[in-house]
Amino acid sequence: MRAILRFFARFRLLLFFLLLEGIALVLTVQNNQYHQAVFLNSSNAVSGSFYSEINEFSEYLRLKQVNDSLVAYVETLQAMLPANQSLDTSSFYPLLTDSIVSQRYFYTGAKVINNTVDFRNNYLTLNKGSLNGIKARSAVISSKGIVGIIKDVSPRFSTVISLLNKNARISARLKKSGTAGTVLWPGGNYRYADLIEIPEHVEVKVGDTILTSPYSSIFPDGLFIGTIAEIELPEGGSMYQLRVKLGADFKQLSYVWVVEDRFVAERDSLESKLNYE
């Protein structure tokens, strides 16, 4: 202890000197860090615009896939055109009747300008609104599968309750048997949803197609939702717990269609007369 004190006494000037220089150095370096921070901030602005450029560029690169899917979609639509059907297959495409005023569903193309998949309740924003004839409660579909339901509409934009949302319960059916169930998203992986309320006596296989059901007052009948990926029958349960691989890749959405049902008011007013007890 004494030796330490003597050491300090002997070198107190040197130690004081080192202390002062240490403080000065820390101040200098801190000042440099400040400059560094300023530099980093400005470079963030640079890198920010750089990233937005990159985004634009990658969107450009994705145009090929978007084009391909659009072409495929146009092909299926073309196949449905009455001119391409033999005369007595009007039942194949019952929605389009001979008069334009009786067309039930109207399609409006729109671009997804905002989209999330990571939350429990996800929403999308589209670049079309009431000026383009978009109405709330319309269905939103993509070329690969259904996407969601229009929630709110402003003149130029509209928001969509994504299928990846607790509030989205889509009436669905198995393509093979026509058995109706409900598709809902339990959260987690955005590629998978659940199909519930399918009774155990129905034959289901992995890979079976799930379509929208005619019970839905929002979606047209027979739109692709996804395919069965997992089948589970809970112990002692009478209903399947089916995992559905969704057709639409919600992370890659760029172009969608808003489907307006012109007959929905008529159907609703008629159904509202029913007195469920």
Place this chain on the structure above:
Amino acid sequence: MSEVLKHLVRLLLLLIFQITVFNHIGLHGLFNPFIYIFFVLMLPLATPAGLLMLMAFLTGLAVDIFSNTGGMHAFASTLVAFIRPFWIKTTIPRTAYDELQNISFREVEPGQFVTYAALLVFVHNLALYSIESLDFSDIFVILMKAFFSSLLTLLLVVALRYIEIRPRRTP
């Protein structure tokens, strides 16, 4: 007391001139007179080493605060204050030094003062530019800047010394 006041006034004037005028000279980036070091050079010979370093540190810090340079000037000034006592013993003859214990630099020979000031000014500038770049790969640039700035500063230091001394000698 009047002696302390004189040093304080000198410090204040030097700081004002340093911050308002000399910080903005920068001829070709080579001639940057850091004249405030004159205060450290002119502190009484008998100033205790610890007090000397503390005052030099605070002086440098004041310049740093107003030139937004962190602790560069504090670092260089403290270094000058640290080596000043040793350098005094070397440049100013022992006999004179013993006699001068309690008096100021007024009595120091001009030649001795220039030698004394030259090294300290150069050390000050060298330390400043070294810590400024913190990169000894451009040691040549550092040496150039330190040399030319020291030259200018030394010129000003010597001039200031004679401006200060004259009124006392004439009466």
